Amino acid sequence: MPLDLGAKGSCQIGGNISTNAGGLRLFRYGSLHATVLGLEVVLPDGTILDVLNTLKKDNTGYHLSHLFIGAEGTLGFVTKVVIQCPVKPSSTHVTFLGVDSFDTVLKIVKLARSNLGEILSSCEMMDHEGVQSVSSKFDIQIPVKKCPFYMLLETSGSNQEHDSAKLSKFLEDGLENNVILDAVMFSEQSKIQKIWPLQRCGSCLKDATYNYDISLSLQDFYSIIPIMRERLKDQDVVTVCGYGHLGDGNLHVNISVREPNPAVYALVEPFIYEWTSQHKGSISAEHGIGLAKKHVIHLSKSETSLTLMRQIKQMMDPNQIMNPYKVF
Incomplete structure (x- = not known):
């Protein structure tokens, strides 16, 4: 399986696809867009879309399976998947x-x-x-x-x-x-x-933690950590640390406090997202948008892109029943 995640003890393949999970070995195998060959998806009206292609190369129109990779379940349920699995290294x-x-x-x-x-x-x-x-x-x-x-x-x-x-x-x-x-x-x-x-530094912080996963170009990859430490130096913060995957520019930012602190939260958000946007990064590298980031998705997507995404959602799911209230 060309995917290995810190959450592998609890995550599911369908969820991996719906969030386009990257994992530890993207350097070698690429994202799920590279390794998923085909899907079976149940659409909002109950129609079963069968694009279970086993071909690596198929240029017959739109690559429909890619539409559901990273869509967070807002367009349909993934029920089957064809994944290209490499030979296990010896x-x-x-x-x-x-x-x-x-x-x-x-x-x-x-x-x-x-x-x-x-x-x-x-x-x-x-x-x-x-x-x-x-x-x-x-x-x-x-x-x-x-x-x-x-x-x-x-x-x-x-x-x-x-x-x-x-x-x-x-x-x-x-x-x-x-x-x-x-x-x-x-x-x-x-x-x-x-x-x-x-x-896996994210699993270590026992106290209340504010977690962020962003993606940045490598020259900016770590810059936000000293900035956040300086910004929070007068607050009761236990740890500000950064770790991540250099293969895909995915940085995990963890800010640990002894208990939830509105003053810390106000200094972190939306600053961290705005800073990421100013440096041409993405506000979500692999955890998706969900409920928590839909108010800042515009920092990573143009209005033209958002309009088209909404149109696709409205066309495929006019009753808004697929993972409602998420992304938009």
Whole structure:
């Protein structure tokens, strides 16, 4: 299955499709728009739309199945799906890195793309505040020395010896050139599964938390975190941390407080959405619009786009019965 999510213990395939979930390995496999070949959908009037195509290439008119990927269930119920599943890699390695700045993170992304190429399957970034929170909550030891930023890179291939040598050379070059401050590499599945939770900083914050998932170009990817820390410095905030998927520019912003605080909320929203819009980002990278963001969807979509979306919704669901009150 070319999709792996932090919510994989509870999410459903239909929900993944309806939110166009990205996951940890979009770097390698692309989004669900790339891997879903066809769907069966029950439309609002009860009609069954069968576009269960198994062809990778089909240019016979509109690609109707794409209309329902990311539509949040507002246009129909997805009841069947055809997904192109890749061959499961026989060789997997994970490396956990410590780096000194976000500028260095960007350098490592560039090096990883060029030097690891076809075997690179995941490229994640976490700041120290987020990783420290996970480490404390789950009693997981951070495997490298304390650094301002950490990265988790995964490679997947078909030749253990080749992949290991390629990743080792990448790490040696990074350490020798002081691009990487510290690094550790894992190839055993048991150890790999233990290290992945350090990436999921969102699951660590036990207090009341304001969570945001936005997407930005890589040069702006982390900029909002120091801005939010400065903006909230006089508030009773436990943690402001950022982590995310560098393969698709998806940043998770988590602001933890001891209890819900209207003053904090007023400083965060709508500022975070307006800032994201000003930097040509998206107010929702993968969680969708739902109820919570419909009042700010205009910050990521033009009025022309919104008008067309409303027209499609009205045409297909004139009685507004499919996931009502959402998106618009």
